[in-house]
Amino acid sequence: MAAEYNLRSNFVFAPPEDNPAAWQASLDTFRDALERDFPGAFLEADTSTLRGFPVLDFEIEVAPDVYITGTSAMPTVDYAYISIIEATADEAAAFAVWLRDSNVPSPASVRFMSSFVMENGDEMSWCLPATGDATDIAAVMREHLAAAGAE
Template sequence: MTTERNIRTNFAFYAPEGDGGAWHTTLNSLERALREAFPDPVIALRRSGIRSMAVLDFEIEQAPDVWLVGTAALTEPDYPYITLTDVTADEAGPFAVWLRDGFAPAPDLVRSTSSLAMANGEDTPSPLPAEGGGDDITALLRRHLEAFDH
């Protein structure tokens, strides 16, 4: 019997390549969406020291005792992204579904990758399928991690 590894990494979610404005959103609208979707989130706006732009840091309770920590930068048309820090595929999957179905204006507008993939030389995010529930997306993210877990 094999036991599945519980790989922890950072997951990043992006708008479609070449269309940084596809999400038609701001940090303020992301903050509102997080507050509506998750109970008592901790949210802070700050200026990033790396690229000198406004970012939104958040901590949300996705399920009882399952906390996600993330950062978002929604600069258009540059490089809008939302990252989750130190999460498993099981934790990132439901957030990815919320992002795709509950935040992005259309389900075909979210791409994802992980720091594990990037550390192994793969720096091109892949589109999330426009369909599929939490179990499907979680399984997809697990397979993604397994492909780079050497």
């Protein structure tokens, strides 16, 4: 298996830059969606130490024996992000499929970035494919990582 398949990074998902209110989400609606679709999810409300607004920390099983942890911040309808912590492209893609297909109002309303790429000087976000399964999305995420030298 190539090294890029095992690379762990933080992935951030957000609405389109030109339409930050596209998700029309709140922490309550996000919490409800996680509880509905991921029975046994660990959910904990907290306050962001950086910005002082409410966040929702979570751990969910996105596939059998595949757990991800993350944080969501949606303090206003025009500002939202969800970060997944230390995940492979495959793990992040499993979450991204759920986010795109079950939680946001439009499959074309999700962009993503990774801490690995940002640490290498590229802060350009990529659009999540509006169609395709987790394998297709993982391929795009690996391409994103490879663009910054994770080969």
